[in-house]
Amino acid sequence: MQRPSRPIYLDCHATTPVDPQVLEAMLPFFTKHFGNPASVGHLYGWEAEAAVQRSRELIATGINATPDEIVFTSGATEANNLAIKGVAEAYFSKGRHIVTMQTEHSAVLDPCRYLESLGFEVTYLSVSQDGLLSVEALERSLREDTILVSVMAANNEIGVLQPLADIGQCCHDRGILFHTDAAQAIGKIDLDVKAQNIDLLSLTAHKIYGPKGIGALYVRQRQPRVTLAPQLHGGGHERGRRSGTLYSPQIVGLSKALELAWAHQTSEQAQIQAMRDRLWHTLQNVPGIRLNGHLTQRLANNLNISVDGVDGQALVLGLKNVVALSSGAACSSSSTAPSHVLKALGHSDSLAYASLRFGIGRFNTLAEIDTVAQACRQIIMALQSTAIGPKSIS
Numbered sequence: 001m002q003r004p005s006r007p008i009y010l011d012c013h014a015t016t017p018v019d020p021q022v023l024e025a026m027l028p029f030f031t032k033h034f035g036n037p038a039s040v041g042h043l044y045g046w047e048a049e050a051a052v053q054r055s056r057e058l059i060a061t062g063i064n065a066t067p068d069e070i071v072f073t074s075g076a077t078e079a080n081n082l083a084i085k086g087v088a089e090a091y092f093s094k095g096r097h098i099v100t101m102q103t104e105h106s107a108v109l110d111p112c113r114y115l116e117s118l119g120f121e122v123t124y125l126s127v128s129q130d131g132l133l134s135v136e137a138l139e140r141s142l143r144e145d146t147i148l149v150s151v152m153a154a155n156n157e158i159g160v161l162q163p164l165a166d167i168g169q170c171c172h173d174r175g176i177l178f179h180t181d182a183a184q185a186i187g188k189i190d191l192d193v194k195a196q197n198i199d200l201l202s203l204t205a206h207k208i209y210g211p212k213g214i215g216a217l218y219v220r221q222r223q224p225r226v227t228l229a230p231q232l233h234g235g236g237h238e239r240g241r242r243s244g245t246l247y248s249p250q251i252v253g254l255s256k257a258l259e260l261a262w263a264h265q266t267s268e269q270a271q272i273q274a275m276r277d278r279l280w281h282t283l284q285n286v287p288g289i290r291l292n293g294h295l296t297q298r299l300a301n302n303l304n305i306s307v308d309g310v311d312g313q314a315l316v317l318g319l320k321n322v323v324a325l326s327s328g329a330a331c332s333s334s335s336t337a338p339s340h341v342l343k344a345l346g347h348s349d350s351l352a353y354a355s356l357r358f359g360i361g362r363f364n365t366l367a368e369i370d371t372v373a374q375a376c377r378q379i380i381m382a383l384q385s386t387a388i389g390p391k392s393i394s
């Protein structure tokens with residue numbers, strides 16, 4: 001077996017490469033069609049505005065929304081901040097209670113913690129051992145003064161898919177707004193803001209083969225009309241909801257990435273799932289390996305495992321020349337704390353550290369998956385034999 005010159009990339013929950021077709025669609029908007037979409041007096045502005053409008057329509061149609069409900073942002077972090085802080089500020093006279101989940105991304109948890117410092121109350125619901133939120137537990141947590149529920153569509157570490165339609169119905173029945181962080185889900189599973197009663201939805205381009213630095217927030221405009229307090233003040237772009245010159249090349253890239261993902265969603269996800277299932281098939285009978293997150297209620301491209309009795313750091317070091325992936329310690333930038341998601345599943349610190357997150361993507365091949373699977377098997381079994389043998393690996 002030939003060792004690849006660069007490790008095989010299996011970290012698609014962190015980011016993905018830009019698809020060449022996306023790059024090609026973007027390029028003219030850097031050079032030829034470089035106008036400011038807000039310039040209403042000349043051709044350069046009109047060209048850019050027309051491209052932005054086409055992108056807005058494409059994105060809106062894909063989630064069953066309308067173009068006026070799409071607000072472009074710098075990514076999902078900003079979209080989550082705008083949704084959560086924007087709703088809190090606009091609705092605080094109605095109530096100051098927010099409900100979310102312990103396994104959310106930090107871009108949801110940290111705005112919630114910030115709001116607590118301003119006097120809001122936040123309930124962080126726990127999840128079951130397989131990572132699923134109980135809708136009954138959610139119902140019990142709702143109060144007269146609850147203004148917002150924020151539950152992610154798909155988890156970025158364990159890939160678990162939450163029951164969005166049930167959660168949406170539960171919120172809708174009580175007149176509570178429902179926000180979902182769909183950064184990992186969009187382009188991989190069907191999302192329909194009407195059928196699922198979603199009032200706010202965050203998305204980003206760079207998890208689906210689009211460029212970094214662009215995303216959007218869907219903001220429901222009818223039944224009910226959601227108002228947001230803007231978090232960036234300025235020229236009043238995006239109907240006052242988010243100021244700043246629209247980044248037209250990135251917006252074109254975002255919509256092209258979504259267009260491609262949606263056009264091939266069924267076949268691509270099936271292909272990726274076949275690779276994921278093959279990886280799991282090779283690893284599942286290695287002694288001490290367990291799957292993190294629900295077996296079937298999960299993204300097709302995600303596998304997350306923990307290994308009993310193995311040192312997490314040794315595992316990551318042993319694999320780093322073969323495969324680029326994340327461990328249970330490296331899911332937020334520069335943090336070495338054990339993953340809060342795996343802790344929420346009930347794992348000890350050492351088991352959380354001894355975890356691997358595989359994120360398979362469009363450009364991976366079965367041959368790569370086999371290389372990685374064999375390398376993982378070998379390294380795990382080698383570490384297990386040294387751990388119990390006379391020469392400990394400390």
Ligand SMILES: *Cc1c(COP(=O)(O)O)cnc(C)c1O
Nearest residue numbers: 075076077105107156183184204
């Ligand atoms: C990547 C990610 C984010 C952050 O998105 P950016 O566009 O990088 O700001 C937020 N939530 C989830 C679930 C993610 O996976």
